[in-house]
Amino acid sequence: xxxxxxxxxxxxxxxxxxxxxxxxxxxxxxxxxxxxxxxxxxxxxxxxxxxxxxxxxxxxxxxxxxxxxxxxxxxxxxxxxxxxxxxxxxxxxxxxxxxxxxxxxxxxxxxxxxxxxxxxxxxxxxxxxxxxxxxxxxxxxxxxxxxxxxxxxxxxxxxxxxxxxxxxxxxxxxxxxxxxxxxxxxxxxxxxxxxxxxxxxxxxxxxxxxxxxxxxxxxxxxxxxxxxxxxxxxxxxxxxxxxxxxxxxxxxxxxxxxxxxxxxxxxxxxxxxxxxxxxxxxxxxxxxxxxxxxxxxxxxxxxxxxxxxxxxxxxxxxxxxxxxxxxxxxxxxxxxxxxxxxxxxxxxxxxxxxxxxxxxx
Amino acid sequence: xxxxxxxxxxxxxxxxxxxxxxxxxxxxxxxxxxxxxxxxxxxxxxxxxxxxxxxxxxxxxxxxxxxxxxxxxxxxxxxxxxxxxxxxxxxxxxxxxxxxxxxxxxxxxxxxxxxxxxxxxxxxxxxxxxxxxxxxxxxxxxxxxxxxxxxxxxxxxxxxxxxxxxxxxxxxxxxxxxxxxxxxxxxxxxxxxxxxxxxxxxxxxxxxxxxxxxxxxxxxxxxxxxxxxxxxxxxxxxxxxxxxxxxxxxxxxxxxxxxxxxxxxxxxxxxxxxxxxxxxxxxxxxxxxxxxxxxxxxxxxxxxxxxxxxxxxxxxxxxx
Numbered sequence: 001x002x003x004x005x006x007x008x009x010x011x012x013x014x015x016x017x018x019x020x021x022x023x024x025x026x027x028x029x030x031x032x033x034x035x036x037x038x039x040x041x042x043x044x045x046x047x048x049x050x051x052x053x054x055x056x057x058x059x060x061x062x063x064x065x066x067x068x069x070x071x072x073x074x075x076x077x078x079x080x081x082x083x084x085x086x087x088x089x090x091x092x093x094x095x096x097x098x099x100x101x102x103x104x105x106x107x108x109x110x111x112x113x114x115x116x117x118x119x120x121x122x123x124x125x126x127x128x129x130x131x132x133x134x135x136x137x138x139x140x141x142x143x144x145x146x147x148x149x150x151x152x153x154x155x156x157x158x159x160x161x162x163x164x165x166x167x168x169x170x171x172x173x174x175x176x177x178x179x180x181x182x183x184x185x186x187x188x189x190x191x192x193x194x195x196x197x198x199x200x201x202x203x204x205x206x207x208x209x210x211x212x213x214x215x216x217x218x219x220x221x222x223x224x225x226x227x228x229x230x231x232x233x234x235x236x237x238x239x240x241x242x243x244x245x246x247x248x249x250x251x252x253x254x255x256x257x258x259x260x261x262x263x264x265x266x267x268x269x270x271x272x273x274x275x276x277x278x279x280x281x282x283x284x285x286x287x288x289x290x291x292x293x294x295x296x297x298x299x300x301x302x303x304x305x306x307x308x309x310x311x312x313x314x315x316x317x318x319x320x321x322x323x324x325x326x327x328x329x330x331x332x333x334x335x336x337x338x339x340x341x342x343x344x345x346x347x348x349x350x351x352x353x354x355x356x357x358x359x360x361x
Numbered sequence: 362x363x364x365x366x367x368x369x370x371x372x373x374x375x376x377x378x379x380x381x382x383x384x385x386x387x388x389x390x391x392x393x394x395x396x397x398x399x400x401x402x403x404x405x406x407x408x409x410x411x412x413x414x415x416x417x418x419x420x421x422x423x424x425x426x427x428x429x430x431x432x433x434x435x436x437x438x439x440x441x442x443x444x445x446x447x448x449x450x451x452x453x454x455x456x457x458x459x460x461x462x463x464x465x466x467x468x469x470x471x472x473x474x475x476x477x478x479x480x481x482x483x484x485x486x487x488x489x490x491x492x493x494x495x496x497x498x499x500x501x502x503x504x505x506x507x508x509x510x511x512x513x514x515x516x517x518x519x520x521x522x523x524x525x526x527x528x529x530x531x532x533x534x535x536x537x538x539x540x541x542x543x544x545x546x547x548x549x550x551x552x553x554x555x556x557x558x559x560x561x562x563x564x565x566x567x568x569x570x571x572x573x574x575x576x577x578x579x580x581x582x583x584x585x586x587x588x589x590x591x592x593x594x595x596x597x598x599x600x601x602x603x604x605x606x607x608x609x610x611x612x613x614x615x616x617x618x619x620x621x622x623x624x625x626x627x628x629x630x631x632x633x634x635x636x637x638x639x640x641x642x643x644x645x646x647x648x649x650x651x652x653x654x655x656x657x658x659x660x661x662x663x664x665x666x667x668x669x670x671x672x673x674x675x676x677x678x679x680x681x
Contacts, residue, residue: 036651157672222670229672314569328488335670336428337470341486344446348481355480 002027006064006072006101008057009034011215012140012164013240015172020133021073023126024119029069031060032168034218038063043331045093051082052219052300052330053212058090065099073115076105081274081305128177134244135180136171141241142184143167146191148235151228152202155195161225163190202233203349206287208280209298210306213329214238220298220329221338227296230346235292237283238276268312275305281312288320293349295322296342301330323349365421368411368628369615370404370437371445371608372396372429375468375495376581377403378608379411381418382615386455390414391608400429401436401638408437408634422621423628424448424614431675435657435665436638438629441618448613450474450481453577455616456603461573464592464600465609466562466582468495473567485566493558495581497530498588501537501554505547509585512551516587519552527557555587559595574598579609629664636660643681645669 005026007017011033018028031038034056042059050058061072076087087105094101104115116126143164151160167187174180205227213220214236227234261282269281280297287295297313299306310326317324325345327338366389371378377400381390392410396403411418425431425439426448434442445467453463454476463474469491475483487494502512523545526536533554540550563572578600582588584607592600605612639658644651652669666674 161671218670225671311569323483337486337488340428340444340446343444344484344486347444347447348484351480352482355478 003071004029004064004067004069006030006061006069008072008074009060009216010212010240011217012144012168013137013215015168016133016136016140016240018172019136020129022132023121023129024115025121026071026119029064029067033216034060036218039218039331045097047089049302050089051210051303053210053303054082054086054089055331056212056216056219057086058093061090061094061101061103062097062099065094065101070101071118072101072103073106074103081303083275131177132175132180135177135184136174137244138241139171139180139184139187140168141239143171143187144236144239146187148224148228148233150191150194150196151225152231152233153196153198153200155197157229159194160191160228163194166190200231201353202231203293203346203353204291205232205234205346205349206283206292206295207234207236207298208238208283208287208295209276209327210300210303211238211243211276213298213300219300220327221333221335223296223298223327223338223342226339226342227346230343232293232346232349235287237279268316269309273305273308275303277305277309280306280309281316284313284316284322284324285320288316288322292322293353294345295324296327296345297324298327298329301328323352364417364419366415366418367615367619368420368423369448369611369613369618370407370423370425370433370439371427371448371610371614372400372404372425372433373427373445373467373469373610375499376607377407377427378611379404379407380605380608380611380615381411381415382612382619384619386616386619388605388612389418391605391611393607400432401640404429404433404437405634405638408631412631412634420626420628422618422623422626424616424618424621426610426614431665431667432640432655432657435667435678436629436659437633438627438664439618440623440627441614441621443614443617445610446472446474446484446486447481448610448617449579450476450484450613451616452605452609452613453579453603454479455612456605456609457575457577457601460575460577460601462576464562464576464578464583465580466494466578466588467580467610470494471562471566471580471582473562473570473572475570475572483570485568485570487562487566490565493527493530493561497533498554498558498582498585501534504534505551507551513584513586515548516552516555516585517590519546519548521549522556523549523553525550525553525557527554527561533557552587552590555585555591556594559588559591563595572596575601577601577603579603579606581607583607629659633659642668645674647673 003026007030009031014030014032018030021028038059041062042055046055046058087103091103147160147164154160170183174183224234264285265278265282313324367382369380377396379392383389392407423439424441425434426443426445430442449465453460460476465472471494472486502509523540583602641656642653645654654674655668656663657665666677
């Protein structure tokens with residue numbers, strides 16, 4: 001039997017991440033979103049002041065260990081935030097609880113990352129796997145974009161989400177690059193077939209902030225769906241495909257390259273403050289330029305980078321006349337409270353739109 | 362239609378409020394009562410009071426707001442379900458068209474809404490902390506063995522308010538006890554507490570917001586003379602407390618119902634206030650969230666559902 005490997009959950013991208021480790025001759029173990037049970041376990045085991053993302057991830061590894069998984073992998077890159085210590089702390093928590101699960105980091109550690117050294121895959125299947133994972137990531141990006149667009153104008157509430165889930169299931173079954181490509185080609189016509197209301201003018205709302213919360217629909221209380229239901233076409237600025245381009249710095253000229261974002265944010269923020277804080281500032285400016293109606297800034301309570309850019313965002317909101325709703329989440333956040341704020345925000349934007357429509361490029 | 366009226370109902374954490382307006386948007390009837398843990402029953406008894414007072418009213422539209430809005434909307438049959446932030450702003454703008462800032466403090470939440478040219482441009486709601494809301498004032502009044510009305514009267518009499526730490530309500534309480542023990546007068550402590558609460562509100566909820574007069578102060582806490590005085594002192598201007606300050610959310614909901622002008626109201630009739638409306642829960646098994654969904658049952662028939670993380674069940678009636 002193949003050994004199992006627990007992968008950090010990352011919303012719909014979990015299936016792409018799962019595809020990436022198949023070459024290691026392991027069985028990927030992941031979830032598409034945190035569950036109440038995961039969070040309960042995580043909250044119980046984590047220090048109180050750790051952020052929500054940490055708690056969710058810890059809970060996830062505990063669940064994996066309880067399911068008999070012996071290995072895990074998570075991002076622990078340098079220069080982000082407290083995330084760089086998370087792997088070590090989680091490892092310690094697991095050990096203290098008597099759980100036998102070793103977490104590999106994806107940090108820089110010699111030429112070969114320790115994960116690859118351990119499982120030692122053959123180079124050719126390894127590269128094939130990477131290609132598959134990359135294709136799947138891009139496919140999920142495309143799916144997300146379609147869903148945001150359709151959800152705001154669908155006639156029957158829930159159609160877009162249902163179709164998204166079907167497409168993700170198909171994508172998960174695709175085993176090779178040509179299969180993935182074929183699957184992606186079906187997305188556009190399938191979404192075009194959803195009955196929509198053409199008379200509705202959707203609001204345009206940008207979602208920015210901390211990556212895990214932007215992607216995990218349990219942790220962010222289903223933000224995208226709530227806003228979609230209120231007739232808002234969201235744009236979630238964390239797309240893993242775009243992000244990978246940043247990391248590998250391939251697309252120096254792509255719109256999301258680090259260089260571009262830095263230049264955009266410069267009037268407000270010159271230094272990196274960790275995490276995706278600089279991205280938040282840059283994307284907020286972009287939202288104003290592109291005529292978005294508003295922005296929702298999402299962060300776990302106590303998130304160091306995102307909380308430090310909040311005053312900047314407030315200033316930016318005044319300067320650029322861009323409404324920004326700040327949402328902080330922790331395990332105690334009340335769902336009703338979140339919904340109330342989002343509803344009020346949407347109805348405020350609606351009123352503004354009627355009084356003075358924003359220019360749409 | 363002559364005699365057509367619009368009903369607004371606002372069921373929140375502490376109180377259930379109801380307002381009936383006529384076709385000219387004048388308040389015909391209003392009711393404020395405590396929920397005491399039974400949102401649906403409170404709404405029903407408020408409705409019974411309305412029926413007793415205006416038996417001839419014909420409801421052309423019903424608006425529901427407050428944190429229990431979905432439950433109440435399903436049980437009574439509402440045409441408009443709106444969040445309380447928008448409802449409160451709508452009522453304040455209706456009462457004072459030149460309003461620039463709305464301060465609304467309720468049982469468990471406090472909000473500030475910035476209005477310019479009759480349009481809401483910004484708002485904030487207390488987050489992660491409910492210091493300075495009605496519940497806390499209630500609890501402290503009880504601890505001092507005062508009714509909330511006496512508390513309010515005492516605060517106005519104070520000549521030299523005591524300084525009270527207002528960051529955390531538990532520490533505010535410790536500080537209050539300490540001040541009592543060293544012999545401060547009760548009315549000064551009470552007023553000091555109001556000032557601390559107002560300062561906390563201005564420092565936490567209103568941070569970064571441009572507070573400009575005219576300011577409308579509404580919600581349950583606006584009945585408290587001490588809080589009115591505290592805000593007036595800290596903001597250096599007189600606050601406007603509208604006539605129906607206790608029921609502004611319900612007034613807003615009624616106005617929104619009137620504005621939406623439904624062709625035929627979904628109101629299920631005054632009889633609902635007599636029936637025992639029951640609720641039952643089931644766990645939705647469609648995903649790993651396993652949300653608990655509440656079904657509202659009236660005479661054996663499911664009239665609505667609420668709860669759950671996705672919108673799948675929201676407001677859906679009929680069998681599963």
